[in-house]
Amino acid sequence: MTAFIYKNLKDLGSGSFGRVYLSKNESGVEVAVKTFEPSPGVRAAIAQNQIAEAELKRRFFAEAKYQAKITHPNVVAVLDSNLSDEPPFFVMERAAKSLAEDLKLDRTLGGKPEKALFDVLSGLEAIHELGIYHRDLKPQNVLRIEGADGSSRYAISDFGLMKATTGDSTTLTATGAMGGTERYAAPELMGDFKRATARSDIFSFGVFLWDIFVGPVNRVPYTEVQFAGPIGLVAAKCTKRLPARRFASVAELRSALFESLAQEPQLFSSSKEQDVLNLLKSDAPLSDQEWDQVFLALEDADPKGKPLAAILLAFTKTHLHQLRNEAPDLLAAFSSYYLDYVDRGEGSFDFDYCDVIADKLNWLFDLGERAIKAKVILSLLILGASHNRWKVEHMFMRLAGANLESPVADRICTEVEVSGIAFEKYIAHVEGSIDVSRKNLHPLLHRIWEKPDA
Template sequence: MVTYNVIGEIGRGGFGVVEEVETKKGQKFAMKTLVYPNNASDTNKADLRACFEREVKYQGTIDHRHVVPIVAKNLKDDPPWFVMPLAEGSLQKELRDDRTLGGDPKTAIFDLLAGLEEVHRLGYKHRDLSPGNVLRFRDGDGVTYYAISDFGLMSPQAGVTTTLTDTNVAGGTLPYRAPECATSFRRATGLADIYSVGAILHDIFGTGGRIPHAELKANGPIGEVIAKCTKTNPRRRYKNVQELREVLYDVLHSDDLKFESDEDSHYGKLLKDNEKLSDDQWDELFAHIDRQLDSRKSTQSLISAIRTTHVEGLLNSAPDLFHALGMEYSDFASKYSFNFDFCDVIATISQIFYDNGEIDLQANTALAMLELGTSHNRWFVERKFIAMASPDISDELAQRIVTEIAVRDLDIKRSLRNLRNSITVEDDALHPKIDQLGEEA
């Protein structure tokens, strides 16, 4: 059994202490140990221990780059403890030093959203998101990334209303706590986490103090995002992380959408200014796309401006055009290089095409996720492919995917090998018809 020697204390809260520890081999980690309050009764201690154990079990089941993993634990010890990778720091400390994060907060923001989306995908709610729970790491290639930690409030039980975070505020960290967490914490949904993200955005872009549970404001387009995140009525917030990410991407990358011609600029602006297009506008847009393709001109900048609201609107108004746009979108996703944040936007939009498309569109979309995910080493996208090519899909769809692989002469062994080198893929995670193509991968 590995033994850990304590080097020094990193942080201490009401019911937990985090210490830097080292193994005999010189490997350094962070160890979190439950600390009981001096005046705690036996019942309170039992409740706090149960809360701590749930934190370990929930956090330990999530395998995602942007969620802090648990590398060791002993829940039978008194007090119990667990071990995590040692972070370079926290978003909280970074914001205290420079709330602009060097003028480019996008990595921290989109990494946070990626981790939160995985938490929600698995049916959990964090309910205590704050900058102190977002930790900064550096991978083997020297790339900085952020991951969510502190899952003590993920699933509260009766009698446990206190948190193990550094603030010791009932029902979450007060400046970041959604209003509903104060009045009905146990029934708070994932929309409470959306509020917390808005409060973190306010830390970065807002000014002045904050009144807990209030709608927060800031200047400019980012102010509109913060305000919608922090609506006191949860139903008026962004409905999920995907929707929030898209809007944030547009706001924070507003200079990234460069259009290649006057016509591109016209139609790009049309998409940016309108969440939904009329039938006539769609007809004009498709005519322009066809002209670009006929003249062998790229449609990349134009397709980059498409968002979920456009796709959903087209699905309802013109299913035949929905299919045509989906085929063009899968080609776009497979062909070009993107920054990591936009990969997740593409994957979210692609899911709509897969869920509502005919078999050929589903096959093309699934392979687009494989190519996009493995070429960009983006876990979120790669998991989309695994779901789209799982044993649960029909044999007909699996065969169509296999046929598309042959027609395109894709190096599927290489792609599946890259997939397995990137994320954990269970032996039976893919449909047998697809999995057998990757034998020896």
């Protein structure tokens, strides 16, 4: 049971079976308290035996417990709960506004929507990694949290319709209880919420792009979003009717979105670089001759020039898989180009671009040989520490942990010794940044700092 008593100050709104209040705890800290309070429509459905109140409570408890499991800055934190009280409630951090309110004031978010979009993707990725699908992702359920230092972040909330892959697939069909929002819902949810997948949330995100780059214009629910320009292509792929044709993961969506937002006229030295970009952006697999064209352009590109960065960014997970299956030597060559590019940019990459880079490094780790895996781990360490990017630092700790193959760990030790990488400086930063211990790294890596006595 909670140790705090909360005083409700203001009714912030309600949904099908929950109401949220602005409250204060005994220390005077403002929080948001969500209580179990079914709406009149749902109460009527309970009275008519269309749904049991116990089932609604079960879902309320599940929302509180699953949301509390997610510790991520872009998911609204659960601070406290008392699910045995009457009515039961749980406590969340207080928000300043919702994304819906911010979009109503200025749908372009000051001409810089990147912050909100990448925050939502980061939170969504954290949710999906736990095997949870939100199923009601919309701007009203994304909240802006203001920090004491003046910073702000957007965080996903309202998990009342979430689905957990652990077996919680109950569909609420009573009047007003099923929830969901037609404007943002994927077509597979139209008849059965049990069909939700991660790609259902990706569909909803595609409609976010419509809201920002087209405006609050009516559209036929459950249909593909279509508007002109590079971002329009991303939104269209998010909202394909067939889930298999959408982005397969948040990581792939993030990379495509970053590229579309960053597009600007390229100062190409020749048309061949533009031709290569066009090849990489086509949907068709590349032929041997076309791959030769791509890699000749990489070989000729200025290592510090924008054309090289644009070409490297255009490589997708699909391209890397094709190279692994058809031309492993070219995959190794791409890995070399990409790792050199990442390592040269110590401390100079855009904050959100670090996540895009980390995703691609993760793909290379999964597909690469021993030497590539070792270099990827070191690149993640340097990238995360030099940019103070928590996602990247967590990825480093995961890949370099106890499950790392011993030959790869041994190769990392060799790379550190030969190259003189300041491993201890970077790992000390990571330990302080995300509150982890180097002791959790693979045992062979301990040789780097546990020097034998002379």
